[in-house]
Amino acid sequence: MVHLATELIHGDDKDNRVTDVAPPINVATTFRYDNDDLVAWNDRENLDFMEKQPIYSRLAHPNSTRLESLFSKILLGHAIIYSSGCSAFFAAMIHYNPKRVFMGQSYHGCRAIANILTRNFDVKQHTLDDIEQFAQKGDVVHLETPVNPYGTSYDIQSFADRAHAKGAFLIIDSTFAPPPLQDVWEFGCDMIMHSATKYFGGHSDLLSGVLVVKDEEISKKLRDDRIYLGTNVANLESFMLLRSLRTFEMRVLKQSDNATKIVKFLNENRTKYDKVLNKLYHSSLQTEDFVKRQLKGGYGPVFALTLKSVDQCKKFPPQLKYFQHATSLGGVESLVEWRALTDPYIDQTLIRVSVGCENVDDLIKDLAGALQYLQDSA
Ligand SMILES: Cc1ncc(COP(=O)(O)O)c(C=O)c1O
Incomplete structure (x- = not known):
């Protein structure tokens, strides 16, 4: 093979x-x-x-x-x-x-x-x-x-x-x-x-x-x-x-690894951001057996979070340095999107996160800083 x-x-x-x-x-x-x-x-x-x-x-x-x-x-x-x-x-x-x-x-x-x-x-x-x-x-x-x-x-x-x-x-x-x-x-x-x-x-x-x-x-x-x-x-x-x-495998594996580490960080630090962070969604948080059977090579590089209010959803993206506020996903550059901007059917407080190929510590620091800012101003 x-x-x-x-x-x-x-x-x-x-x-x-x-x-x-x-x-x-x-x-x-x-x-x-x-x-x-x-x-x-x-x-x-x-x-x-x-x-x-x-x-x-x-x-x-x-x-x-x-x-x-x-x-x-x-x-x-x-x-x-x-x-x-x-x-x-x-x-x-x-x-x-x-x-x-x-x-x-x-x-x-x-x-x-x-x-x-x-x-x-x-x-x-x-x-x-x-x-x-x-x-x-x-x-x-x-x-x-x-x-x-x-x-x-x-x-x-x-x-x-x-x-x-x-x-x-x-x-x-x-x-x-x-x-x-x-x-x-x-x-x-x-x-x-x-x-x-x-x-x-x-x-x-x-x-x-x-x-x-x-x-x-x-x-x-x-x-x-x-x-x-x-x-x-x-x-x-x-x-x-x-x-x-030609470079697809390297990129997607890095994106998958980055996303899994970021979700782990957010999940473990939920209480620090309890005035901002509502729900967190990603396959790595699912416990059913089939998830690991299906995602044998790693979890997908997109996850979602809901914030406590629509106002926070508008204030969150401008606080980020590396995650650009734009629709779509899959690129080498990390993105967030307040999903209500393009999806008529979705929870109005949902932020979709597409994780790119940047250094994961920098990405975590970026997200943590924006969440902390909203936590302090809540
Ligand atoms: C899961 C999924 N399927 C299909 C599409 C449509 O793809 P395209 O924008 O290339 O038409 C998208 C676009 O975001 C998508 O996320």
Whole structure:
């Protein structure tokens, strides 16, 4: 078995077209045909030829092909690359075309896509508690774990069993714990999605998403659909994502380690900040057995806390030096977000924390200073 760190650097070597060690940035939308090898579209058995002979960048381009080779290796299946995590989720919905979708707490953008499907196509939405009562063959259970914005985990195996007992498909959004933190396939899901904007991108400068399936035929259908949905990853982004992936494992392991240490510090010092800190959420604080089974490689680098008031939530971010106040997560730079600014469904006193690659002692000092300031002024 080739290890993750090696695949991240060599998993796309087979797609080398030139002698450059760093893959070139390709900006072309259209590519010259090979006049010595002209095959009509209707005479093609499949679209595999595009890997060697790209036609038009909405179909495939050299670095989208490289990304799919690499993601297929590291995500242990057949990967399809998209322009964002949201377009990946939309593609999954178009593929399964369910009559009912079962979702719990999850990224509000995925919920908003489900709302569009409900508005236009009368897709019914249910909670995860409704699976036994309402799920039917061909429906979709969409589970995010660890979940945004809390960073807490759900038992994937139990949801796989419950969905499959009804003939429904299980999609896992594993954005918050990509490998090596979590290997979702072990627990029996049908499709995995990631917002590659987060840890795979890792520098807060690109949007992308990825779906992975075990069945090659399904991956081909997804790719065919993507051509006409027009949601392939963009040329420049694909180059940046490739470059980011080379260092992905180092970054995410450091982020995971930092986050776990910070949560431990906050948990052990709760009483010091009793006028500020209300609740603390993270998988490392969960005691159920499945959490350690799932997060074998480390806990996700996002956690959440609630403060005692909305006013404190507004005063907390400006006190921080290293945690910038911004949405999103997964980048090398640590962020906090008063989540009410972007998520209409969330607890109004929740602060989401995305831990970066800075020195953990500096990060702890930064958070402790801001909490102490609010404690003293309460
Ligand atoms: C868990 C999760 N899934 C999906 C998405 C959507 O990803 P993107 O912003 O790349 O469309 C996000 C974005 O924050 C997310 O946190």
